Structure formats: structure tokens, C-alpha cells
Amino acid sequence: MINYQPDSGPFTHNDRSSTHLMYQVILALLPATIFGIYLFGMQAAMTLIACGLACIATEALCLFIMRKRVVACLDGSALLTGWLLAMSLPPHFPPILCAVGGAFAIVIGKQCYGGLGQNLFNPAMLGRVMLLICFPLEMTDWSVPFSQADVVVDDNMIQTWLHFDGMTSATILGEFASHHGSGLIPSPAMALGHHAGSFGETSSVLLLLGGVFLIYRRIIHWAIPVSFLSILLLISCVTYYLFPLMFGGAALHFAPPSIHIFSGATLLAAFFIITDLVTSPTTQKGQLVYGGLTALLVWAIRSFGSYPEGVAFAVLLMNCMSPIIEQLCQPKPFGSQEAV
Structure with a gap:
């Protein structure tokens, strides 16, 4: 007699756990992170460390209070939240405020909804918006990059960045909003990242390489970043080049496409934020709609809003719309359509 013991599925397994995915994303962020530390100095590294430690410690405390496995705080999700939050902050941000933002992101943005995989909003962007409103x-x-922070003190001496903690300057989006395009830097320098901005958002080239790595590794799907960047590029081209011809307005009232694509958090958002598996739709049609609507919101906030940068606000608003988009874009089940 055969000793037959049936087993239940599923039977297909691989090593793509949530922890594996989180650390793959962190690996893709490393080049832009290292460049940011090179550009802005060790104070930027302190911002990263403060955000990361705050998120991990807060996650551990929440798990302890809820009597769950505290070691789960090392699964990479809390570290990734702190990493993304740090990359969206000014390089010389006070460490105590980094801790406040990280704790808020974990408690309000993640654990209040039930933990990993349950959150409605992107925790890092929720923490950034809270810090922007409160501080x-x-x-x-x-801060000006150290490579541009040479200041002439008198006719015989030049103080280099080695003698300063940092120098303040406006971002490209802020400069454009204040002066409507005067003194813009060339697009190649803008793409390489040698300008003032958030700690990890300046180097468009390195962020693009990290995003391509994630698509190649199938950590994220191409639909969201392609639709987001395409719609943002399309609408910025139409309004910048055609608006003056159609309505007789000033060309520099709207930012040129190079500013929309290569400055601010555009590329960081395209590959690392709006592609969040929890807060974005799962269907390809839904992802295309989600990315395109996010791009429209980013352009609208940058063009007409009080804040020069609109990525964080656009992401949170679209997080609210994601369940509706998911429901509307679900494919019909096989056999649901009646035969005529």
C-alpha cells in the first residue's frame, strides 16, 4: 500500500521576499547616496544616519508594544523609509528633526494602518510633508555643493569649503519660481547634479541608473515611471513652447521641460517613490493611469501652487486615489460577459 500524503499549494517558491526587495531598492539608491555625501559633505551622511536609526528604533518600539517580533524591524522596510526620507531632505537638516520626521513616518504613516503592506500613504513622503508644514x-x-562654495574673502585669499559647514542657496525650482527663469544653469550640469537641492535628489543620471536597475531586476514595473515621465515631459513641452504662441503669454511663466525632469524629486519619485508596491495599483492599466495623473498633479503644483516642489503632495493625493484606480482598472473575470 502506498503511503500517500497529499499536500496543499502553492508549490512554486523563490527568494523574492519583502526583505530581499527592500535591500535591492537600497542597493539601487547607493550611487546617488554616495554622490550626495560627496557633494554636500559628512553632514549629509549624518542626515541619512539620523533618519535611518530613527525609523528602525521607532519600528522596534512599535513592534515591542504590540508584542510582535522586534527583530522584524530589520526587514529593510523601516530602513528604506528612513533612507528615502533623508534623500528628500536638505543636506544639512538638523538631526533632531530627522528623528521627528522618521518617527512620524513609521508611527502615523505605517504602524497606525497595521504595519508592512497595510499603509495607505507612502510613509517617507508623509514624514516629509509633516516636516515641511511644521518646520x-x-x-x-x-546648501550649495562644496564644489561651488568657493568664496572670495579679500583680494589675496580664497576660503574653500573646507573652512565652512555649508553655504545656503535656492534650489533650481525655487530660483525659477522667484525669478521666472533668470540665471538658469545648463541642462547637462543640472542632470549631473552640481546644484543646490535635497540630499539625494540632485544627480538625475545616477537616479536613472538605479531605476533602470530596478526595472531590469523586475523589482518595479516600467509602466509607472514611463507614464509619469512621459506625461510630465509632454505637458511641460506643450505649456513652455506652445503656450506663448496660443495665448500670447510669457514663455518663462512655465518652467522648461529640463527643469521639470532634471530638478527636484522627479526622478527619485519616478523610480523609488510612486512605484511603491503597497500604495500603487497592481494592474498595468491602473499603473499607467496612476503615473500619468501623478505627473499632472506635480506639474500643476509646481506651476500654480505656493510650493516650488510638488512631488510629495502629489504622491499623497494620488495615494488616496490608488484604491479607486485599482477598482476601475481591474480586468473583467473570464466568462463574466454574457453571450449575445
Whole structure:
């Protein structure tokens, strides 16, 4: 007699756990992170460390209070939240405020909804928006890259960045909003990242390489970043090049496409934020709609809003719309259509 013991599925397994995915994303962020530390100095590294430690410690405390496995705080999700939050902050952001933002992101943005996989909003962007609303002066205190921070003290001496903690300057989006396009830097320099901005958002080239790596490794799907960047590029081209011809307005009222694509958090958002598996739709049609609508919101906030940068606000608004998009874009089940 055969000793037959049936087993239940599923039978297909691989090593793509949530922990594996989180650390793959962190690996893709490393080049832009290292460049940011090179550009802005060790104070930027302190911002990263403060955000990361705050998120991990807060996650561990929440798990302890809820009597869950505390070691789960090392699954990479809390570290990735802190990493993304740090990359969206000014390089010389106060460490105590980094801790406040990281704790808020974990408690309000993640654990209040039930933990990993249950959150409605992107925790890192929720923490950034909270810091921007509560601490607007610190959140708009941008630093000049050390390579550009040479200051002539008198006719015979030049003080280099080695003698300063940092120098403040406006971001490209902020400069455009204030002066409507005067003194813009060329697009190649803008793409390489040698300008003032958030710690990890300046180098468009390295962020693009990290995003291509994630698509190649099938960590994220191409639909969201392609639709987001395509719609943002399309609408910025139409409004910048055609608006003056159609309505007789000033061309520099709207930012040129190079500013929309290569400055601010555009590429960081395209590959690392709006592609969040929890807060974005799962169907390809839904992802295309989600990315395109996010791009429209980013352009609208940058063009007409009070804040020069609109990525974080656009992401949170679209997080609210994601369940509706998911429901509307679901494919019909096989056999649901009646035969005529």
C-alpha cells in the first residue's frame, strides 16, 4: 500500500521576499547616496544616519508594544523609509528633526494602518510633508555643493569649503519660481547634479541608473515611471513652447521641460517613490493611469501652487486615489460577459 500524503499549494517558491526587495531598492539608491555625501559633505551622511536609526528604533518600539517580533524591524522596510526620507531632505537638516520626521513616518504613516503592506500613504513622503508644514524654514534651508562654495574673502585669499559647514542657496525650482527663469544653469550640469537641492535628489543620471536597475531586476514595473515621465515631459513641452504662441503669454511663466525632469524629486519619485508596491495599483492599466495623473498633479503644483516642489503632495493625493484606480482598472473575470 502506498503511503500517500497529499499536500496543499502553492508549490512554486523563490527568494523574492519583502526583505530581499527592500535591500535591492537600497542597493539601487547607493550611487546617488554616495554622490550626495560627496557633494554636500559628512553632514549629509549624518542626515541619512539620523533618519535611518530613527525609523528602525521607532519600528522596534512599535513592534515591542504590540508584542510582535522586534527583530522584524530589520526587514529593510523601516530602513528604506528612513533612507528615502533623508534623500528628500536638505543636506544639512538638523538631526533632531530627522528623528521627528522618521518617527512620524513609521508611527502615523505605517504602524497606525497595521504595519508592512497595510499603509495607505507612502510613509517617507508623509514624514516629509509633516516636516515641511511644521518646520518650513529648516526645510527650505538649502546648501550649495562644496564644489561651488568657493568664496572670495579679500583680494589675496580664497576660503574653500573646507573652512565652512555649508553655504545656503535656492534650489533650481525655487530660483525659477522667484525669478521666472533668470540665471538658469545648463541642462547637462543640472542632470549631473552640481546644484543646490535635497540630499539625494540632485544627480538625475545616477537616479536613472538605479531605476533602470530596478526595472531590469523586475523589482518595479516600467509602466509607472514611463507614464509619469512621459506625461510630465509632454505637458511641460506643450505649456513652455506652445503656450506663448496660443495665448500670447510669457514663455518663462512655465518652467522648461529640463527643469521639470532634471530638478527636484522627479526622478527619485519616478523610480523609488510612486512605484511603491503597497500604495500603487497592481494592474498595468491602473499603473499607467496612476503615473500619468501623478505627473499632472506635480506639474500643476509646481506651476500654480505656493510650493516650488510638488512631488510629495502629489504622491499623497494620488495615494488616496490608488484604491479607486485599482477598482476601475481591474480586468473583467473570464466568462463574466454574457453571450449575445
